[in-house]
Amino acid sequence: AQSVTQLDSQVPVFEEAPVELRCNYSSSVSVYLFWYVQYPNQGLQLLLKYLSGSTLVESINGFEAEFNKSQTSFHLRKPSVHISDTAEYFCAVSEHSSASKIIFGSGTRLSIRP
Amino acid sequence: DAGVIQSPRHEVTEMGQEVTLRCKPISGHDYLFWYRQTMMRGLELLIYFNNNVPIDDSGMPEDRFSAKMPNASFSTLKIQPSEPRDSAVYFCASSLSGARGGYTFGSGTRLTVV
Secondary structure, X not given: OOEXXXXXXXXXXXXXXXXXXXXXXXXXXXXXXXXXXXXXXXXXXXXXXXOOOOOEEEOOOOOEEEEEOOOOEEEEEXXXXXXXXXXXXXXXXXXXXXXXXXXXXXXXXXXXXX | OOOOEEEOOEEEEOOOOOEEEEEEOOOOOOEEEEEEEEOOOEEEEEEEEEOOEEEEOXXXXXXXXXXXXXXXXXXXXXXXXXXXHHOEEEEEXXXXXXXXXXXXXXXXXXXXXX
């Protein structure tokens, strides 16, 4: 069965500093991988996704994630964060064999200090 | 498109009462998902539908929970009778052709059972 582990429940960083949010998944088959973001009192929004091809995927607001099959990881990075990036970030996985159901990690709360 | 629409946004009810949560998916989407979010358990998939047919309800906690999708533009999640431990934020999400395109989430219904 597929599962997702987000290693950090909270990550505090200073504005304009780089950040990495860690994600590892467990699955015996090929997977799709996702990062979602949740701003306060809102639903989740898709930030970026890996389906196939290039292992490095990017979002429109400067985040990127790299699929590493050997380490079963999909860490999210941003070279310089902004106050507006304050949110909760969820890593998620969907197995190719059941390409409808997405399983979410427990989330990482990113707090940006000025 | 107005996105996924959930109602009500907030619901406060007494233990033992029936609660009905409503969801209107994005027009044309063929998958609909119900998730529950709590601090303790994170995001849990309760049930999902494909073309109005329930595909996987293994996440429904117990018989007190039921979900229906009478047509492509409407779904309900019902709890009868409600209990304090049902207090959570309930999200509806829809997608086109499963997980590959990502899910679009509604803003959620915050349920409080007192």
